[in-house]
Amino acid sequence: MPELPEVETTRRGLAPHLQGRRVHGVILRRADLRWPIPPEVAELLPGQRIDDIRRRAKYLLLDTAIGSAVLHLGMSGSLRVLPGDTPLRAHDHVDISLDNGRLLRFNDPRRFGSLLWQPAGEIHPLLQGLGPEPLDDAFDGDYLFARSRGRSAPVKTFLMDQAVVVGVGNIYAAESLFKAGISPLREAGKISRERYQRLADAVKEILGYAITRGGTTLRDFISPDGAPGYFEQELLVYGRDGLPCPTCGRALKHATIGQRASVWCSHCQR
Numbered sequence: 001m002p003e004l005p006e007v008e009t010t011r012r013g014l015a016p017h018l019q020g021r022r023v024h025g026v027i028l029r030r031a032d033l034r035w036p037i038p039p040e041v042a043e044l045l046p047g048q049r050i051d052d053i054r055r056r057a058k059y060l061l062l063d064t065a066i067g068s069a070v071l072h073l074g075m076s077g078s079l080r081v082l083p084g085d086t087p088l089r090a091h092d093h094v095d096i097s098l099d100n101g102r103l104l105r106f107n108d109p110r111r112f113g114s115l116l117w118q119p120a121g122e123i124h125p126l127l128q129g130l131g132p133e134p135l136d137d138a139f140d141g142d143y144l145f146a147r148s149r150g151r152s153a154p155v156k157t158f159l160m161d162q163a164v165v166v167g168v169g170n171i172y173a174a175e176s177l178f179k180a181g182i183s184p185l186r187e188a189g190k191i192s193r194e195r196y197q198r199l200a201d202a203v204k205e206i207l208g209y210a211i212t213r214g215g216t217t218l219r220d221f222i223s224p225d226g227a228p229g230y231f232e233q234e235l236l237v238y239g240r241d242g243l244p245c246p247t248c249g250r251a252l253k254h255a256t257i258g259q260r261a262s263v264w265c266s267h268c269q270r
């Protein structure tokens, strides 16, 4: 599943091919993905210039003067910029053709992705109430400390709450808590400011590193057969239950926290 680093890598890969281009046409081969595709996408987007491609949480926004197409890759979605005559493959649901003869093609086998419309000056309901971006300065130990007071949920559940901070999925929560030495079961409201600063630093370091590594796959975004920009993670604890802790060698523990599989070292993480 594309996580925040893959979505950011996708944004960086697509930006030079989309920025400043005018939309020629929109072809929808389905009326819906996860949600119905609003008529504005096909009616309003043609003729508009793509001023920018932005990311908010795991959404990508193609900004024009009158509004933004809002894309989400869901579980299995991918975006590529291709020559206009590239033959269709299974699950190619949307083409946004450009004024240079190329097109942005959205492929999504499982159809948990989405294509929505956000009028200029408005914020789509799905993007309202989101917490800060984890790589922004506003996300730090002071913020996590203040936000967590009175919260009795396990810190892993707290960290994965999109209203607290966006884009820290199960993998990155597990890895960040390991790096910060904090047990995923620890009550969020009982963690000190100093430990939250270590956690914020760990989140930034791990996500930032994943984005940097993803940069090496950017060429795939304009290759018809290349795999989209998902990349192997170098994971220390996620998915390694029962295996030795990379720090102390003791067997990693496993539990379900907030309905999500969680692995941690009960010796190194307190």
Ligand SMILES: [Zn+2]
Binding pocket: 245, 246, 247, 248, 249, 250, 265, 266, 267, 268, 269
């Ligand atoms: Zn350990």
